[in-house]
């Protein structure tokens with residue numbers, strides 16, 4: 001691990017990001033696209049898919065999540081932001097309608113106060129130094145409208161398989177996973193109010209486990225899912 005690190009820039013991983021991710025998640029029985037889509041599908045538990053809204057995909061990477069934001073929330077204007085120029089370029093090349101992706105300095109969001117109805121972020125905070133989380137969350141708070149929602153999807157460090165996958169993944173070399181309790185605390189410190197902390201992905205996605213997948217919706221309280229997310233409101 002590098003000693004001086006504010007956050008991990010994915011320029012060097014951008015081109016091969018999906019291939020690398022596909023390899024690391026292979027043993028789960030699902031592919032990288034599956035993991036991008038399942039998170040957006042989770043939002044449908046709380047959000048009306050027909051609503052017109054401005055969504056920020058914070059740490060958008062190559063824009064894969066935004067493909068599914070567009071699919072499941074057709075009336076959104078999507079804004080994606082990332083520190084990696086190379087990733088943002090790939091995101092813009094995907095040609096997602098009504099979506100703009102921009103690079104920024106990783107600290108100050110280039111948006112006015114109260115611009116967004118919803119901020120979505122997936123697997124980004126473990127690439128940012130813990131000491132910077134507070135500042136980043138305050139920026140997210142600032143750019144959210146009153147009543148706006150924040151969804152933060154993260155790896156669960158309590159799950160040994162998750163830790164193994166992260167250990168073996170080349171672009172997670174410097175990642176420092178966030179304990180769910182810490183994540184909730186730092187989120188609330190920014191002024192956002194955590195309404196839910198749900199655990200996800202308890203079973204592999206192989207056909208053999210299909211009958212168990214229905215159980216996942218009643219296991220959201222159980223702190224051993226492979227990932228978790230925070231839903232917070234401004």
Ligand SMILES: C[S@@+](CC[C@H](N)C(=O)[O-])C[C@H]1O[C@@H](n2cnc3c(N)ncnc32)[C@H](O)[C@@H]1O
Nearest residue numbers: 007008010059060061082083084106122124127
């Ligand atoms: C594991 S990738 C996830 C990409 C995307 N969210 C996804 O789920 O496919 C982590 C991303 O976080 C970005 N990142 C790192 N530090 C950041 C920061 N301070 N602000 C915004 N993005 C950041 C990286 O450049 C990288 O694209």
